[in-house]
Amino acid sequence: MEILVIGAGVGGLAVARGLLAAGHRVRVFEQAPARRVGGAGLTIFSNGAAVLNDLGVSLEGVRGRIDRIDALTSDGRLRTTMNLVHTAERFGFETRTIARRDLLDRLGEGLPDDLIRYGMRCQSLTQDRDRVTVTFDDGTTATGDLLIGADGHHSVVRRHLWGEGVVRSATFGTWQGRSPVDIDLTRTHLHLMITGREGACGLIPAGDGMLQWWFDVRWSPTDPRPAAPLAELRRRFGHWASPVPEVLAAVSEDDLGFFGHHWNKVRQVWGEGRVTLIGDAAHTMPPTLGQGANQTLEDVWVLGRELAKGGDPAVRLRAYEKARYPRVSLVSRLARRSPANWRIPPLIGRLFPETSQTSMLARYSNRLSAAAG
Numbered sequence: 371m372e373i374l375v376i377g378a379g380v381g382g383l384a385v386a387r388g389l390l391a392a393g394h395r396v397r398v399f400e401q402a403p404a405r406r407v408g409g410a411g412l413t414i415f416s417n418g419a420a421v422l423n424d425l426g427v428s429l430e431g432v433r434g435r436i437d438r439i440d441a442l443t444s445d446g447r448l449r450t451t452m453n454l455v456h457t458a459e460r461f462g463f464e465t466r467t468i469a470r471r472d473l474l475d476r477l478g479e480g481l482p483d484d485l486i487r488y489g490m491r492c493q494s495l496t497q498d499r500d501r502v503t504v505t506f507d508d509g510t511t512a513t514g515d516l517l518i519g520a521d522g523h524h525s526v527v528r529r530h531l532w533g534e535g536v537v538r539s540a541t542f543g544t545w546q547g548r549s550p551v552d553i554d555l556t557r558t559h560l561h562l563m564i565t566g567r568e569g570a571c572g573l574i575p576a577g578d579g580m581l582q583w584w585f586d587v588r589w590s591p592t593d594p595r596p597a598a599p600l601a602e603l604r605r606r607f608g609h610w611a612s613p614v615p616e617v618l619a620a621v622s623e624d625d626l627g628f629f630g631h632h633w634n635k636v637r638q639v640w641g642e643g644r645v646t647l648i649g650d651a652a653h654t655m656p657p658t659l660g661q662g663a664n665q666t667l668e669d670v671w672v673l674g675r676e677l678a679k680g681g682d683p684a685v686r687l688r689a690y691e692k693a694r695y696p697r698v699s700l701v702s703r704l705a706r707r708s709p710a711n712w713r714i715p716p717l718i719g720r721l722f723p724e725t726s727q728t729s730m731l732a733r734y735s736n737r738l739s740a741a742a743g
């Protein structure tokens with residue numbers, strides 16, 4: 371089949387790889403003038419890593435392996451710990467943090483040079499029983515047998531299918547960055563997640579002396595941007611237990627990026643006829659669980675599996691959406707819980723030994739993963 375993909379982000383590149391390997395003709399249209407180089411890091415858990423492996427994307431040499439996640443209170447008490455070595459043994463794939471730029475580079479490796487057309491913003495689409503036509507901002511059009519909207523959380527394809535006003539702002543926003551921070555934690559494989567009255571903080575060693583870090587604070591789209599955001603973060607979080615103050619002292623204003631959290635209620639049916647959605651276009655969610663890109667990769671895997679069955683493509687697209695709905699709606703609901711709700715009492719950490727918490731994580735990972743179903 372001739373397949374049009376809108377968007378060359380994580381989902382667009384991944385789905386293009388899979389569909390090309392399955393023998394389809396694929397064209398990808400991206401609004402940006404070139405491949406995105408910005409953005410901090412993403413955590414690829416075992417489920418996302420398994421899909422990448424299937425797509426022939428190696429994470430070899432990516433240094434940010436995570437072996438354990440410790441959840442702490444803001445005064446440094448351990449609430450709970452999760453052993454990701456165990457999940458890696460169980461599922462066969464390690465968890466890593468990777469710069470978004472590096473993930474996009476790896477997804478793009480080996481793809482034909484003319485596969486992606488940059489500077490092409492999808493404006494509208496039409497379809498009949500057999501073909502889909504997309505119109506771009508410059509007035510040009512492209513026609514194919516199927517169209518996949520991989521155009522992220524402001525998706526034009528979703529707007530065409532679902533109408534306006536579907537994605538809403540959530541109550542938190544994230545300040546984040548990836549910087550050289552010379553503290554002991556940076557040299558480990560331990561991911562810290564810290565919560566307190568002021569918000570939440572994540573510290574993830576990313577390899578090569580780099581630390582991926584984020585601070586979640588209450589946010590609404592009408593809030594004015596602070597004039598000096600780093601000073602504001604230091605004021606708010608600077609009294610938390612070590613190593614938070616050391617991290618805040620080491621990073622600079624230039625490292626800071628901000629994004630407000632958004633979400634949409636995941637629908638049972640995403641597309642119509644020969645059009646479907648993958649990734650944030652179908653399920654924008656706050657980054658609370660670090661599953662957005664991982665669930666996008668799972669979409670790609672299930673979509674590939676369904677199309678490989680052959681037959682009426684519209685039927686296969688609906689089967690893909692039906693298969694994805696229960697898991698991705700569960701992840702989305704969990705991710706919507708604000709970081710303030712993570713404040714499970716430290717006593718839980720003492721009552722349940724690490725092994726049972728880890729086995730809970732493995733069971734939870736099973737529920738999130740389409741491959742397990």
Ligand SMILES: Cc1cc2nc3c(=O)[nH]c(=O)nc-3n(C[C@H](O)[C@H](O)[C@H](O)COP(=O)(O)OP(=O)(O)OC[C@H]3O[C@@H](n4cnc5c(N)ncnc54)[C@H](O)[C@@H]3O)c2cc1C
Nearest residue numbers: 377379380381401413492521522649650660661662663664
């Ligand atoms: C700060 C932050 C941290 C995150 N951390 C994690 C994490 O640790 N783990 C994780 O799994 N997920 C994480 N996520 C979520 C993850 O980034 C997204 O879920 C993932 O990128 C979704 O991929 P996508 O392909 O759907 O969208 P994107 O990667 O956003 O790609 C969409 C692409 O479509 C293009 N596009 C948009 N509109 C048009 C148009 N009209 N025409 C043509 N092209 C268009 C865009 O330019 C973009 O290139 C995080 C997100 C953020 C913001």
